[in-house]
Amino acid sequence: MPHGASNGHRHNGSAALTPQLAALQAVLPARGRVLIIPHDYPDPDALASAAALHLLLKARFGVPSRIVFTGLASRAENRAMLKHCRYSFTLATRLQLGRKRPAALVLDGVPWSGRVTVPPGVRVVGVIDHHPQTRAKKGFEGLMDFRPGLGATASILYEYLKAADVAVPPWLAALLVYAIATETLDFSRRFTPLDLEAYTALLPRANMRILGDIRHAPLPRPYFAHLAEAMDHAQVYGRVAWSHLDAVEQSEIVPEIADLLSRIERVTWTFCTAWRGDDLLISVRSSLPGARCGALLKAVVRDQGSAGGHFNMAAGVLNMTGQSLEEREERREELVRSLLGWIERRSAEAEEPLDIFAHPLVDKKPAAG
Ligand SMILES: [Mn+2]
Known part of the structure; x- marks a missing residue:
């Protein structure tokens, strides 16, 4: 000793x-x-x-x-x-x-x-x-x-x-x-x-x-801009809700959005993606007891980045230095599809089938006049 x-x-x-x-x-x-x-x-x-x-x-x-x-x-x-x-x-x-x-x-x-x-x-x-x-x-x-x-x-x-x-x-x-x-x-x-x-x-x-x-710490104004963007991009697909932010300076807003979406009624899975420089950030949440979010995100990210977390929450990051804007967006969409696929399989195991159509969280009414 x-x-x-x-x-x-x-x-x-x-x-x-x-x-x-x-x-x-x-x-x-x-x-x-x-x-x-x-x-x-x-x-x-x-x-x-x-x-x-x-x-x-x-x-x-x-x-x-x-x-x-x-x-x-x-x-x-x-x-x-x-x-x-x-x-x-x-x-x-x-x-x-x-x-x-x-x-x-x-x-x-x-x-x-x-x-x-x-x-x-x-x-x-x-x-x-x-x-x-x-x-x-x-x-x-x-x-x-x-x-x-x-x-x-x-x-x-x-x-x-x-x-x-x-x-x-x-x-x-x-x-x-x-x-x-x-x-x-x-x-x-x-x-x-x-x-x-x-x-x-x-x-x-x-x-x-x-x-x-x-x-109740005072929130900087860009926080509300991120919030508005996240609500605008938010999609709901059965029991899954997700969103995306185009450019964040700080990573912390990403899990906050995932948490906020998890309060939508009947939604049991949420995730949010965001670009921070060359990094694609991902946060996943689930209220299901057997969700194993950490393992799920690891399976989705594989060797393309790092991921970790808990049963009900997980975070990951993929670095895309040197890739074109198109390549980046393509890979992000691929990741979203892959995440939805995994969640769908998990939901099937939990006998919680998803809807067929995704739709925006906030209905966009045509402007009056
Ligand atoms: Mn901790």
């Missing part, structure tokens, strides 16, 4: 560690800073979990850490979370590494999935994740705390903090509550008793003003 109870200056508690805390302690370096790396373009669950891990490492193990991520956190609600987070976040591109190879803990994704960028020279010593597709990697000897089927990574961090007897400050309780609520769509998606326990235990401790600030 690199350090532990014998290393008094780093350990100020005397209670015995739970197996999970002991496993975490075992991978912490004896000295120096640890990097905390949430997945790229971190969502609320990744951000809140990173802040919770930062507190845990300091309060329970006396280990200083720095939160580092790749991509942006541009969604208005996510920016509000960063504003209220008392720990600073560093962009991976700005990270200054000395000659030592710092240890890192990866959150809400695995470094071998393509969703988490690990800066060169950084050594991953542990991974904490809840995605059902997550598999252990052969040869990886660090901590692997995988809880497939759990609603949120934030719930795992709640469990660690509780086991370590670390008090959660009100601002962090607000972030964790928001993370669990969004990740489970207010418990309308799959969750476990641990998610419910974390939520109900943290809510009374949460700073409600911060929670309100995050939930």
Whole structure:
């Protein structure tokens, strides 16, 4: 063990560690800073979990850490979370590494999935994740705390903090509550008793003003332009609804549209595609218990890009650098057809046959006069 109870200056508690805390302690370096790396373009669950891990490492193990991520956190609600987070976040591109190879803990994704960028020279010593597709990697000897089927990574961090007897400050309780609520769509998606326990235990401790600030963060005007475009492009085909955005700067609007469409009555599957530069982004949602969205999107994207997700939600990206506009549009249409085909087969298995015709979500009435 690199350090532990014998290393008094780093350990100020005397209670015995739970197996999970002991496993975490075992991978912490004896000295120096640890990097905390949430997945790229971190969502609320990744951000809140990173802040919770930062507190845990300091309060329970006396280990200083720095939160580092790749991509942006541009969604208005996510920016509000960063504003209220008392720990600073560093962009991976700005990270200054000395000659030592710092240890890192990866959150809400695995470094071998393509969703988490690990800066060169950084050594991953542990991974904490809840995605059902997550598999252990052969040869990886660090901590692997995988809880497939759990609603949120934030719930795992709640469990660690509780086991370590670390008090959660009100601002962090607000972030964790928001993370669990969004990740489970207010418990309308799959969750476990641990998610419910974390939520109900943290809510009374949460700073409600911060929670309100995050939930109702001011939205930039382009958000509404995307919304209008998405509604205009939205199609319904039986129990499937989907849409497309021609040019987005940030990826976060794509899952938001998929979530919004999933509220159409009788619709059980939704997806949204969008161009972001040379990348085609895809988000899939389903309310069916056996949907396995992550596996479905992986099957559709195959080796042309990367995809991953949960039972009820998944995201993927295809890079089309060097292809003409026609080729890109053709491949997008092919992907839409392929997705519809897979969904149709899944629906047939679930005895939920689709309609024959697709039609626009919003009827376009001819202009008066
Ligand atoms: Mn998550």
